[in-house]
Every structure is written in C-alpha cells, then in structure tokens.
Amino acid sequence: MRTGYTALVLFSLTFAQVTFDKIEHDFGEIVEGPPAIHTFTFRNTGDKPVKLTSVKASCGCTTPSWTQEEIAPGGSGTVQAAYDTKGRPGNFIKTITVQHSASETPIVLTIKGVVKASTQPQDKYSEIDGSLAWAKRRESFGMVKSTESPTLTFEVKNIGQSPVEFIEVLESKPMFKFTFSPKILAPGQEGKLAITLDGKAARSAGWKHQSGFYEVLKIRTSDPVSAEKQLVVNGSYEIVYSAEELAKAPKAVFPVTEFDGGEVLEGQTVEYRFVIRNEGKSDLTIESVKASCGCTAVEPTEKVLKPGQSTEIVARFDSRGRLGQQHKTITVETNDPVNGRAILHLKANVVAAAGFGIGGSAPVNTATSGY
Numbered sequence: 001m002r003t004g005y006t007a008l009v010l011f012s013l014t015f016a017q018v019t020f021d022k023i024e025h026d027f028g029e030i031v032e033g034p035p036a037i038h039t040f041t042f043r044n045t046g047d048k049p050v051k052l053t054s055v056k057a058s059c060g061c062t063t064p065s066w067t068q069e070e071i072a073p074g075g076s077g078t079v080q081a082a083y084d085t086k087g088r089p090g091n092f093i094k095t096i097t098v099q100h101s102a103s104e105t106p107i108v109l110t111i112k113g114v115v116k117a118s119t120q121p122q123d124k125y126s127e128i129d130g131s132l133a134w135a136k137r138r139e140s141f142g143m144v145k146s147t148e149s150p151t152l153t154f155e156v157k158n159i160g161q162s163p164v165e166f167i168e169v170l171e172s173k174p175m176f177k178f179t180f181s182p183k184i185l186a187p188g189q190e191g192k193l194a195i196t197l198d199g200k201a202a203r204s205a206g207w208k209h210q211s212g213f214y215e216v217l218k219i220r221t222s223d224p225v226s227a228e229k230q231l232v233v234n235g236s237y238e239i240v241y242s243a244e245e246l247a248k249a250p251k252a253v254f255p256v257t258e259f260d261g262g263e264v265l266e267g268q269t270v271e272y273r274f275v276i277r278n279e280g281k282s283d284l285t286i287e288s289v290k291a292s293c294g295c296t297a298v299e300p301t302e303k304v305l306k307p308g309q310s311t312e313i314v315a316r317f318d319s320r321g322r323l324g325q326q327h328k329t330i331t332v333e334t335n336d337p338v339n340g341r342a343i344l345h346l347k348a349n350v351v352a353a354a355g356f357g358i359g360g361s362a363p364v365n366t367a368t369s370g371y
Contacts, residue, residue: 017046018100018107027113034126036083040109044071046102048293054099054212055079056236062094063138065232081111082138086124089117102292104343124155130226131160141235146199154193154231158185162224170218175202195233202237209239209340241337251280252336254344261348270317274344276332277310285335289313292329319350326350
C-alpha cells in the first residue's frame with residue numbers, strides 16, 4: 001500500500017503568533033487586602049486568526065481571565081492575572097501558562113511582588129454587586145479528575161435594605177451543583193454559596209481529557225438593584241481511565257509524523273499523505289484536523305476507523321508568494337484516551353521559480369513506507 005506521496009510541499013515561517021508586550025510584571029510593595037491585578041496585553045502578529053485555548057495559573061490564589069474570542073491578524077487581546085493578597089503577607093512569584101491555537105509551545109507569564117501585612121481591619125466583602133457584597137467572585141478548582149467532585153465556597157453578604165432571594169441558576173450545566181445557605185438573605189445577613197463540580201457528569205457532557213475550562217455561572221436573584229449575578233470558576237480537567245477501558249480503547253498510530261519536502265519551486269502545490277492506523281480494540285474517531293495556516297488544506301478520507309483499519313490525512317500547500325524555509329503543523333485530535341492529540345509536521349525550502357513561472361510544474365517527490 002502506498003502510504004506517502006508528495007505532489008508538492010510548502011509552508012511559511014509567517015504563521016499566526018501571539019506576541020505579548022511583556023511577560024513579567026513586578027507589583028513591588030503592595031498592601032494586604034485588595035487583589036493585586038495586572039493585565040497583560042498581546043497582539044496577533046501572524047497572518048491568520050488566533051485564539052487562546054488554555055490559560056492556567058500556578059495556584060488557586062491567582063485567578064486568570066482572558067480574551068475568549070478569536071483575534072484577527074493585527075488585533076489584540078488581554079490576559080488578566082488577579083492575585084489574592086488576603087492572608088498572604090510576604091514575597092510571591094506566580095505564573096500563568098498560556099496556550100494558543102498558533103503553536104504547541106506555551107507562553108509563561110509571571111507576576112511577583114511583596115505583600116505588606118495590613119495594620120487596618122479589612123472587610124472581606126470587598127466585591128460589591130448591587131445589594132450583595134462578595135468576599136470573591138472568581139475561584140479556581142485547580143486540577144479536577146473525572147473521579148472527583150470538589151466544592152468551592154463563595155461567601156456573600158446582603159448590604160441592601162431588602163431581603164435578597166437566590167431564585168434560580170441560569171443556563172444551568174449538568175456538571176455543576178449549587179447549594180445556597182440560606183436561600184434568602186435578610187439585610188445585613190451573611191451567607192454561603194457552594195458550587196460542586198461533578199467530574200463524572202463533566203465527562204458525560206463531553207469534557208476532554210487534559211483540557212482547561214473557564215465557566216461564567218449566572219444566577220437570577222430578587223435583588224432590586226441588579227438581579228443577575230455572575231461567578232467565574234476555572235481549572236483543568238483530566239479523565240481517569242480504568243484498566244478495562246484502556247484495554248478496550250482505540251489506539252491512533254502514525255508511522256510518519258514529519259515530512260521534509262526539501263527544495264521546491266515557488267508556485268508549486270505540495271501534497272503529502274499521512275497515514276493513521278487504529279491499533280486498538282474499538283473504533284477510532286478522528287475528531288478534528290487543524291492546520292497551522294489557512295493555505296494548507298487537510299482532509300481525512302475516513303472519520304471512523306475500525307480496529308486494524310487505516311486511512312490517509314492529505315495535506316496540501318500552495319507555495320505562491322512564499323519563499324524560504326517553511327514549516328507547517330497539522331494537529332489531529334482523536335478519541336485515543338492515551339494519545340488523543342498528534343502533531344504532524346510539513347517542511348520545505350521554497351526557492352524562486354526561475355524558468356518555470358508561477359504555477360509551473362516541478363518534480364514530484366514520492367515518500368514510501370513499508371508500514
């Protein structure tokens with residue numbers, strides 16, 4: 001079986017990139033109490049849209065928030081880091097790991113400073129929203145496994161003149177359970193809102209293995225000032241597979257994960273066929289295939305592979321207007337529980353097509369495999 005073929009290959013060094021104005025911020029000396037908040041700004045300096053896919057803090061005392069929408073070339077976005085200083089006097093250094101759709105290499109942002117112990121009594125209910133004041137409205141679950149059901153507790157106080165009732169959760173999701181204690185807060189009364197994340201329910205809802213989550217949870221209240229309240233929870237999620245599941249699972253195998261087309265002429269179209277084979281015990285589903293650049297077209301010939309079955313993922317690249325060393329990646333995601341993500345690499349050196357002209361033909365490179 002012919003498992004590799006090159007009708008032409010090419011890739012560009014100018015792919016979508018995330019460039020931060022700076023990756024470290026020093027707060028210097030700050031007073032214990034209010035959160036230390038800094039906003040990092042980044043730009044898309046590449047030639048295709050880019051999206052932040054995961055933003056994780058090094059600990060639960062730091063809460064990140066970030067631009068959720070896709071950023072067009074030349075556009076900008078932000079990553080905000082909020083460090084909880086309450087009860088944490090002394091030096092601190094915290095990191096935020098940012099992953100994005102343009103590269104598999106993460107970007108690490110750093111915040112640091114020195115928290116000076118406050119000599120004044122602090123009101124812990126510092127985040128005011130209408131008639132309610134919260135000790136905090138953002139919190140991290142950290143790492144959550146599919147076998148776990150951790151709980152976060154948010155403290156709240158009614159600072160208004162009328163009772164406030166927690167009526168319902170808006171846009172409720174099956175993995176989150178809310179407990180209000182009490183459900184109606186009298187003026188001046190303090191209460192707690194517990195949010196439990198059911199790891200098993202998250203798996204049933206389709207949460208992916210080793211993925212990040214950022215959820216804005218909305219609650220309707222009877223607050224006459226502002227009825228809708230929002231809390232933010234984030235973290236990372238990991239599925240725990242049983243030995244029986246792994247024994248019966250699909251297994252994605254790529255005999256070749258990198259192809260170098262060598263020197264090619266500008267204007268040519270390069271094609272390479274990557275083989276994927278299911279060496280597991282159940283159906284392998286190709287969930288997504290994404291190229292690092294819009295000028296590379298990728299098509300799996302089959303989406304579901306039976307045990308022992310193989311198919312080809314065809315990568316094509318048009319070299320017009322691109323010169324020099326080129327490197328493109330293709331990310332393939334499957335339902336393989338162990339190696340659910342594979343990165344395929346296409347490389348070439350594009351040279352001026354003297355004597356051939358734009359769109360001219362060129363020698364065909366053929367890659368073979370005895371797989």
